[in-house]
Amino acid sequence: MKTDENKVMRLREAVEKYVTDGCHLSIGGFTLNRNPMAAVHEMIRQGKKDLHVYAHSNGQGVDELIGGGCVSRLEIAYGGTGKFMSTCIRFRKAVEEQTLMVEDYSNFQMTLRFLAGAMGVPFLPTRSSLGTDIIEKWGFSKSFRKENPRIPDEKLLVMDNPFDGWGDAQKVVLVPAINPDVTIIHVQTADVRGNCRMEGLTFADVEQAKASRVLIITCEDLVAEDYLKTEPDRNQIPFIHATAVVKVPFGAYPTACFRYYDYDPVYMKAYARAAHDDAAYQDFLAEMVFQHQTHTDLLDHVGRHRLESILAGRNCGYAKNLDRR
Amino acid sequence: MEYTLKELMTICAAREIKNGDIVFCGTGISMLAAMAAKNINAPQSVIFFETGAIDSELAHIPLAVADSRIMFHTSANGGLMDAFCTMQNPFVGQRVVGILGAAQIDIYGNLNSTVIGEYTAPEVRFSGSGGACDVASFVPRSIIFMKMEKRKFKKKLDYLTSPGYLDGPDGRKKAGLPPGGPDKVITDMGIMGFDPDTKKMILLGFFPGITPEQILDHMEFEIRTDQATEVPVPTETELTLLREKCDPQRLIL
Numbered sequence: 001m002k003t004d005e006n007k008v009m010r011l012r013e014a015v016e017k018y019v020t021d022g023c024h025l026s027i028g029g030f031t032l033n034r035n036p037m038a039a040v041h042e043m044i045r046q047g048k049k050d051l052h053v054y055a056h057s058n059g060q061g062v063d064e065l066i067g068g069g070c071v072s073r074l075e076i077a078y079g080g081t082g083k084f085m086s087t088c089i090r091f092r093k094a095v096e097e098q099t100l101m102v103e104d105y106s107n108f109q110m111t112l113r114f115l116a117g118a119m120g121v122p123f124l125p126t127r128s129s130l131g132t133d134i135i136e137k138w139g140f141s142k143s144f145r146k147e148n149p150r151i152p153d154e155k156l157l158v159m160d161n162p163f164d165g166w167g168d169a170q171k172v173v174l175v176p177a178i179n180p181d182v183t184i185i186h187v188q189t190a191d192v193r194g195n196c197r198m199e200g201l202t203f204a205d206v207e208q209a210k211a212s213r214v215l216i217i218t219c220e221d222l223v224a225e226d227y228l229k230t231e232p233d234r235n236q237i238p239f240i241h242a243t244a245v246v247k248v249p250f251g252a253y254p255t256a257c258f259r260y261y262d263y264d265p266v267y268m269k270a271y272a273r274a275a276h277d278d279a280a281y282q283d284f285l286a287e288m289v290f291q292h293q294t295h296t297d298l299l300d301h302v303g304r305h306r307l308e309s310i311l312a313g314r315n316c317g318y319a320k321n322l323d324r325r
Numbered sequence: 326m327e328y329t330l331k332e333l334m335t336i337c338a339a340r341e342i343k344n345g346d347i348v349f350c351g352t353g354i355s356m357l358a359a360m361a362a363k364n365i366n367a368p369q370s371v372i373f374f375e376t377g378a379i380d381s382e383l384a385h386i387p388l389a390v391a392d393s394r395i396m397f398h399t400s401a402n403g404g405l406m407d408a409f410c411t412m413q414n415p416f417v418g419q420r421v422v423g424i425l426g427a428a429q430i431d432i433y434g435n436l437n438s439t440v441i442g443e444y445t446a447p448e449v450r451f452s453g454s455g456g457a458c459d460v461a462s463f464v465p466r467s468i469i470f471m472k473m474e475k476r477k478f479k480k481k482l483d484y485l486t487s488p489g490y491l492d493g494p495d496g497r498k499k500a501g502l503p504p505g506g507p508d509k510v511i512t513d514m515g516i517m518g519f520d521p522d523t524k525k526m527i528l529l530g531f532f533p534g535i536t537p538e539q540i541l542d543h544m545e546f547e548i549r550t551d552q553a554t555e556v557p558v559p560t561e562t563e564l565t566l567l568r569e570k571c572d573p574q575r576l577i578l
Contacts, residue, residue, distance in 0.1 A: 030376050030391035030405075056405060057391070057455055078455030082352045082389025083576075087452045095450040104439060107375060108409035108459040115406065127413060128462040131500030133485045134454065137444040158501070168415070171501025200396035201377045202404040258393045318393035320385065324576060 005193045005225075007245045011218065011295070014244040015042045018182050018214045019051075024150060026054040026114070026178070026212065027061045028185030028205040029255060032081045032263045034198075035061035036186040036218050038251040038295035044068030045289055052150070054178050055079075056110040056204055060255050060268075063088035066100060067281060068289070073140075074100055075178075077107040084268040089275035103139035103155060109175045111204045116177035117211030123157075125172035130158065135173065152176040183212035186252045187237075188260060190219035194242020195228045197235045200258030200317060206236050214243045220260050222247035250299055250307065262310040262319040267302070326561050330513050331578055333532060335361050335567060336559045338424065338468050338511050344369035347379075347421045349412065349460050352389055353577055354470055355424035360386075360571040365563055373411070373421070375456035377403035386576045409456065412463040422508075423460035423467035425487065429479045430471055432526050432546050433496065434489025434507035434519060436461065437482040444484055454486050461487035465505040473514045478544035490524035514540050516556060517548065525549075530556040 009017075019025065029035035040061045043051075052073040055062045059081035065071050067090035079088035094100035105113070108128050116124045129135055138155045145153050157174040161167070185205045189197040194217055198205065209215050215237075222245065228235050251257075254267035267288075274284035292298045299307060310319050335358050342348055342362035348370055350356045359372050360383055373379050374390045380400035387394040396402055412418050427436035428451050438457055442448035461467060471477060489507045490496050497506060506524070510517040515531035528537055528550040537550035559567075572578045 031389045033389075033391035033393060059389075076453060078453050080452035080455070082387075082392070084388070086352075087450065092450045096447060098446060104453050106454040106458040107405055107456040108413075111405040111409065126459075127501070127503060128409075128459045129454075129488075130462065130502045131485075131488050131491045131496065132458060132462075133439070133444070134458055137484065139445060168503075169501065200393060201391070201402050203376060203391070204405045206404065207406065256391075256393045258396050262393060312393065316384070316397050318385070318397070324388060325574070 005239070007194050007242055008192050008222065009244045009246055011038060011042050011246045011248060014216050014246055015039060015046055018216060018243065019043055019048055021048060022050040022052070023181040024052045024054065026180045026183045026208045027058050028183070028203065028208055029061060029252065030057050030203040031059035032084065032268065033256045033258070034186055034203070034252050035059070035255040036184045036251060037061060037064070037253055037255055038248040039184045039186070039216065039218055040064050041289045041295065041298065043070055044285070054110070054180055056107045059085070059088055063090045063275070066090045066094050067275065068285065071100060075103045075105060075110070077105050077110045081268070084265070085272050089272060090281070101139060104134055105175070106134060111207060112175050113178040114204055114207035114211045116175065117179040118207050121177060123174040123176050125174055127169055127172060129156070129173055130171060178211055180208070180212045182214045182216065183208045184216045184218070185209055186218045186248070186257070188219065188257065189221045189223060189228065190217050190245050191223050191225055191228050191239070192245060193225060193239035194245050195235055195239045196237040197228055202236055209237050210241050215241050216244045216246065217242055218246045218248040218251040220249055220251065220257060248295055251295065253299065256318065258317045259312050259314055261307070261312050262322050264302070264306060264310050265322065265324050266306060326559070326564055328559050328564055329578070332564060332567060333559055334470065334511050334513060336563050337516055337556060338470065339365055341468050341509055342367045342370050342422060345420060347371045347373050347417065349373050349375065349421055349423045349464065350390070351424060351426060355426065356387060357571055357577045358424060361567050364566045364570040373408070375405065375408045377405055377408045379411070386572055386574070388576065409459050412460060418463055419465055421460070421464040423464050424470070425457050425461065425467055426470045427457070427487065429477055429482050430469065430510065431479055431482050431489070432548065433491060433493065433524055434469065434510065434526060435482055435485050435491060436469065436487040436489065437484045439484040439486045441483050457487045461489070462502055463505070466508045467506070469507055469510045471510055471512050473512045473540060473543035475543055475545050478546065480545050490519065494522065494524045496524070514543065515553070520549070528553040530554055532556050533558055
């Protein structure tokens with residue numbers, strides 16, 4: 001292995017170096033699965049501020065970033081984690097108290113926006129949202145957009161089909177490309193150069209990773225250079241997109257990681273309870289984030305018993321007997 | 326056989342699903358309705374999630390559309406791009422039935438799942454579209470779960486997140502949307518459909534013990550009730566399969 005291709009870093013250093021106040025960030029995963037939670041907690045610990053976050057349905061991670069005071073602007077399709085939080089609670093509070101600027105899109109639109117960024121085109125078309133307020137109502141005003149060179153002047157544009165009805169469509173919606181400064185994803189396996197192998201669903205991680213200037217990968221298993229190349233059909237992101245690689249076992253905890261561990265219902269329920277109250281939430285942050293130096297410290301705090309209860313069966317991919325009531 | 330309201334609603338939605346349908350599921354009761362259809366009346370229907378899983382076995386109930394339980398024993402595991410392209414696809418997209426829920430609905434079946442109040446200064450903020458607007462835009466048929474309340478059945482939505490028939494029979498065409506729209510609204514008091522000519526909501530069925538007048542009392546707008554009949558109660562087979570095969574741990578029911 002050539003040493004100049006070794007991108008392995010510590011999480012603290014990677015976040016210090018690449019996530020700067022005010023930067024444009026996206027995180028991988030979906031609602032309560034494979035969010036890069038160790039990195040989210042590290043950003044909160046380091047007191048990152050004024051982030052501009054791009055999300056489709058990145059529930060738990062985005063809600064904790066908002067609750068941690070890291071986010072000023074959010075472009076999002078869905079703020080929720082399913083049964084544990086039908087609407088993300090810190091997200092909801094921040095929007096209602098108007099401490100967070102928010103712009104709404106749909107999940108497909110956000111995915112297309114990342115793909116457009118990854119492809120190097122300014123926009124992509126879809127037929128989604130014609131006739132709706134997603135087109136009509138803007139969270140970022142025209143003047144705010146004009147003043148801010150990092151965001152397009154228009155939220156979305158409706159255009160007559162330039163191929164004149166071809167494809168049975170008279171109109172299309174154009175969604176603007178996104179190129180984040182930093183994307184952080186958590187994967188099952190990465191090698192030291194940053195080749196990635198995900199298991200289960202990939203969500204929009206591949207599009208988000210490739211759209212980004214900097215890609216930080218946290219992984220359950222960190223392997224030597226040749227290991228993933230023996231079965232390349234199973235890899236989704238080649239190392240050329242990667243900037244930093246960090247080994248973080250249970251790095252998606254408390255969200256799930258297919259074939260490794262499930263979400264932790266105890267954490268998710270305690271989070272939802274605390275999130276309703278500002279003081280209780282500060283206590284929760286102190287207990288789960290600020291009192292720890294690293295993610296390993298959080299795992300020690302949670303304890304072996306709880307971590308064992310969420311361990312996934314290698315065949316089914318989740319914890320069959322987990323008490324989720 | 327005794328049954329709960331939730332069981333009745335789930336079974337009513339399941340009855341709308343046919344063999345060959347590809348069922349787009351959200352979380353909670355919509356997922357359970359898809360599982361019920363597969364176990365009761367439409368074994369050849371296909372369960373499908375916006376996160377990219379298609380034909381999930383669902384040996385255990387998922388609590389979110391990204392739950393690892395939807396990734397087990399599927400026909401293909403992909404991502405969001407695969408899922409939404411499937412719905413916009415001119416061939417297989419035509420087989421997709423969307424199951425949706427919302428905070429507000431209007432007479433044309435348009436849905437709000439974004440805010441109550443002004444968009445930039447909302448009284449209440451909800452989760453937002455997720456994939457709902459995409460599904461409602463693309464697919465020919467959707468089933469909507471709603472709770473009967475005046476503040477939910479609105480003359481005018483605070484925010485139009487997901488398109489139904491927009492402003493009437495030509496609404497979708499004028500806007501440039503593909504044909505399609507909501508087919509049924511399943512509530513905790515009865516079932517609504519949409520008039521084929523006006524595209525306005527009409528009452529099709531009321532649950533045992535409920536009158537059409539009581540339903541109208543829970544809505545801000547008036548709908549026709551002259552075609553409404555009592556909804557058949559769940560059969561013993563339906564209930565047994567729902568309880569034993571779909572949600573034995575009672576996570577949703």
